[in-house]
Amino acid sequence: MMNGSTKSEAQERADAIRVFQAELTRLEDDRVLSLTEEQKRALASYHSKLLSSYAKTYDIDTNVGAKQLSLGMRIASFLGALALSASIFFLFYQIWGRLDTPVQLVVLVGSALASFAGTMVIHERDSSGYFTNLAAMVTFVCFVIDLSMLGQIFNLTPTDGAFVAWGALAMILAYRCDLRLLLVAGIVCLFAFATARVATYSGIYWMNAAEYPENFFIPGILVFAASSFISHERHPSFPSIYRVYGAIAVLVPVLILSHWGAGSRLDWKPDTVQVFYEIAGFTLSAALIWLGVRRGWKDAVNTGLTSFVVFLYAKLFSWWWDSMPKSLFFFVLALIALLILVVLRRVRRAGFLAGESGT
């Protein structure tokens, strides 16, 4: 039984109650089940108390209308966070030249510290999480501007260590306030640091790390694996973010190398490298689907399927785009899409994902 100890668990429970109530009404209408008036009152009272307690503690959506409004609020919160962050970014640039160096330092460090403390205060009072999301994004941007501007003011040599600091703060905000946007920011920063380290250990200057797509593999695998190694009992929506971003971080470089063999560090002919990565792309996509099915990770299955289709279409494009009439080319693509639909329907009917746990 779910206790509703986190907002997402409370929301899941509220959704289950709504479905149960609708089904109970149908069962009663069809005369399959009939509760006594006393039982009905007791059930309604229990559900009502539970829902109002969730609504009070977590500001969850207790009906369909509220759920639709919530989506709008989430989008508004995201756009607001971006706009406010951009506003702060430009405000810094607007004023920094008019300030002496000590004042610049006080403004930069002070804004990062104050915005973090402010986020924590807002988090305590904001049960919905929308305002916390906005404040946390502002904190993160203030901190990024803080270190970047310090680098500019003192002409410091760029260092990949900055990504560790930014990533750590984003992770603290994400886990403390249950914010997915900040988790993505944290993953991106720590991923950038890990990529820079891999490049450095293999003799490449860290700022050139992105020129060699193979540098992304190990950090990508680490991000994917983090979903299994870190306990997410209080953040059930986080593991899928790790898996999706980890998988993308591996599959996109594989896709690039399957078309740009010269970008590989493997000492092979570019054509050989491309064939190797084409095969790797299909294999990894299939492995991801298999793993997703086996573990009940819908996100991994969807990412694997998408990448499989992308690799397939890219391959078909390189084979047939020039040689085939365009009408026939797109007809073949349509046939392949139908084939994928048939296969997926069979998979769904077989109930492979019935045991989806989400973690």
Add this chain to the structure above:
Amino acid sequence: MIPDRYRSLLPGLGIIALANGVAIGNAVYNRSGEPTSTLVVSDRETRTSMRWSFDEHDNSGLTIELVWCTAPRESSGGCGDRRPAWATSAKLVELGFHVDVDPRRSDALEHYNRIAPRPVFLAMELGGEGYEQHVEQLRERARLDSVALAEHPDSAALIREARDVQRSRDQFERSSRLYIIDAARDASELRAKYSDRSKYAIVRGTIRPRVDYQSKILRGEIADVQGLTLNVPHALRPLFDRQRPRGRYGIDTLPSMAITVAWGRRFEPYIVSAKE
């Protein structure tokens, strides 16, 4: 004892404080003690940094860039040329690159294109031999042109060539005298070789091997020179702002002035002073 409600703030505030402490500590360390080099550059060696889409209302700060050149090789070289004459294959070996593939081989271009840049130290000279070589090269070209033109005074091609050389010389009169003249893996090696701290600066950069497509000669290419963008301190702004043309986009020229730039212990430069 810290109350529980404030304890949750500690990790975040700690990260912010630590990161700022490290950054400011590095800056203080860089500027402590005697600078590794101090050069007095002019408006020829500097230009304002690209403002991208910021105009002055959106970006009140001012940064300037040091403009560097390289000693001429064959018929080319100069400001903007990233493959200097001194960056031979022997120098690349010194810098730790494996250059065992013959650059004339058909797959050499592809092979060397795959090799990543390496961090190195670069020696930057102000108004020295590199600059003089460049002056001499242009002078020699002008002399040869005038001899040829005296023999064939009606040749349109020679007249055009002479005009081009004259234009190059005019441009050269205004271009940077800051030349990158050498590279090494170790800063102390360069310092021992170029000991005059008021003429030579040691800077960080990266170099990669490249094969010239036409000549098939292997040469080092300066991929990046770090720390050439300098923040203009608030106290010096009035001097820089005077006479400076205002442009929304692009690069502004600076008024004629002498700017003292020092490189600290971490080879990070900063403006010490400026005067007209």
